[in-house]
Amino acid sequence: MFKLLLIEDDTTLFNEMKDRLTQWSYDIHGISDFNKVFFEFTDIKPDLVIIDIQLPKFDGFHWCRLIRAHSNVPIIFLSSRDHPTDMVMSMQLGADDFIQKPFHFDVLIAKIQATLRRVYNYNTEKIEWKTWCGATVDYEKNTVSAATGAIELTKNEIFILKKLIEQKNKIVSREELINSLWDDKRFISDNTLTVNVNRLRKRLDEIGLGSYIETKVGQGYMAVEEVNA
Structure with a gap:
């Protein structure tokens, strides 16, 4: 309960x-x-x-x-x-x-x-962490740890980051993210996703990773991976 x-x-x-x-x-x-x-x-x-x-x-x-x-x-x-x-x-x-x-x-x-x-x-999935751009993303602890420091994310932030990393270097549509996060997009303002992604990017900026979440205008978002990272 x-x-x-x-x-x-x-x-x-x-x-x-x-x-x-x-x-x-x-x-x-x-x-x-x-x-x-x-x-x-x-x-x-x-x-x-x-x-x-x-x-x-x-x-x-x-x-x-x-x-x-x-x-x-x-x-x-x-x-x-x-x-x-x-x-x-x-x-x-x-x-x-x-x-x-x-x-x-x-x-x-x-x-x-x-x-x-x-x-x-x-978080019951077998994969509990992932490396991305030289950082360790811990899905269990909701943290991102890099050489420049570590941050703790909210549930929404870690979920968005997880969805983007799963398809890194590919565009994830806004519709896919909204449906994954809130199930029924009829009750969600499109601006809600924008605010969540902007907040995630701002947190990632604290450890120098904000620029690796790219906005693709009219399409969605993409988590890019450093070359040879």
Whole structure:
């Protein structure tokens, strides 16, 4: 049974989500003190976090930053505001997905299932690491280690990198990446993938590898391999 933490201050919505998700055999937890969201997160140790942007005291972005500084747990944002920047900010902070309120419950379930399946199932493959451009990409630890240093990636970032490395020096279409990451592209903005890839490239820049993820305009992305690397 997966443990989900719902960081939502709307009591009516929280109770509805809890009732519906419990029917799907999820172990649902809420926040008792919105001044201590991070402390409750560390106590609960959830498998997935669903967090609203508008919260008392501090907004969801604040708590996401704190969580991401200590954990790569998958995070899905909720927002009642019709601001495209909310989705962009969420992805830049390392969120795995974004849902606009009001939402159909089937959409919420689909996104939760897709996220949990991606995060906790794909690492069961036999290949646990790969060398690329002289660096070691560890799919189990979500790390990339090079002579210039090491970085830890989010689940989305390592998944995108894995898909690109599997077909290095070949273009991977945006559609293929979207379908692999989120299962149902009807619920995904095309900009969501762009934000995720840009965040991945920015992280790789920290160890000098960002330029090896190339954008092929109108086609997709490609992980290039150094010659003789």
